[in-house]
Amino acid sequence: GQNIDQPTEMTATEGAIVQINCTYQTSGFNGLFWYQQHAGEAPTFLSYNVLDGLEEKGRFSSFLSRSKGYSYLLLKELQMKDSASYLCAASNSGGYQKVTFGTGTKLQVIP
Amino acid sequence: DSGVTQTPKHLITATGQRVTLRCSPRSGDLSVYWYQQSLDQGLQFLIQYYNGEERAKGNILERFSAQQFPDLHSELNLSSLELGDSALYFCASSVGDTAYEQYFGPGTRLTVT
Numbered sequence: 001g002q003n004i005d006q007p008t009e010m011t012a013t014e015g016a017i018v019q020i021n022c023t024y025q026t027s028g029f030n031g032l033f034w035y036q037q038h039a040g041e042a043p044t045f046l047s048y049n050v051l052d053g054l055e056e057k058g059r060f061s062s063f064l065s066r067s068k069g070y071s072y073l074l075l076k077e078l079q080m081k082d083s084a085s086y087l088c089a090a091s092n093s094g095g096y097q098k099v100t101f102g103t104g105t106k107l108q109v110i111p
Numbered sequence: 112d113s114g115v116t117q118t119p120k121h122l123i124t125a126t127g128q129r130v131t132l133r134c135s136p137r138s139g140d141l142s143v144y145w146y147q148q149s150l151d152q153g154l155q156f157l158i159q160y161y162n163g164e165e166r167a168k169g170n171i172l173e174r175f176s177a178q179q180f181p182d183l184h185s186e187l188n189l190s191s192l193e194l195g196d197s198a199l200y201f202c203a204s205s206v207g208d209t210a211y212e213q214y215f216g217p218g219t220r221l222t223v224t
Binding site: 031041042043044045048087089091098099100101102103104 | 113144146152153154155156159167169201209211212213214215216217218
């Protein structure tokens with residue numbers, strides 16, 4: 001099975017940088033997803049890390065350490081529209097692939 | 112707009128009833144995934160189909176079943192509904208049979224009374 005932990009809520013200021021952490025314990029780990037989900041809406045794909053290291057995509061970056069079972073999502077130059085839930089999800093390999101989502105981190109961006 | 116469509120948007124039904132949720136994947140996507148999202152449990156993976164065949168199974172109850180048709184649309188059948196089945200049900204699709212990048216539909220909100 002898979003276990004994913006991430007903080008329930010975070011608050012950050014507009015224009016600032018925020019880091020959302022995610023730890024996972026899983027057998028047959030393959031990769032780590034980050035999704036953004038606004039309230040009442042569908043999740044939207046942000047990133048997928050398979051290899052260790054940092055991947056940057058505009059204002060968003062995602063980091064993975066396979067040996068530590070750890071990932072983070074870094075949001076720079078925060079905007080009010082970044083207020084949303086951020087879901088960490090792990091996929092496992094070995095035959096049929098399954099994706100397990102964490103319960104999400106609700107980020108509130110304040111002026 | 113992700114290109115994934117789901118119907119209906121809202122569904123209200125009584126305990127013990129049966130409902131069918133429908134999903135059409137993005138054009139060209141062969142995989143369809145079903146998820147359940149309730150307030151206290153987050154997004155739970157239910158089941159995946161790839162090109163008509165069941166590919167992976169998550170925490171899907173025996174009262175629930177799904178299938179993917181030759182035109183690649185999928186249906187999720189929920190029977191003997193209970194109050195606890197009230198949730199948002201999302202469908203997602205991806206090109207291949209691995210969950211690299213999934214595109215989610217707008218969801219169906221099911222309320223069981």
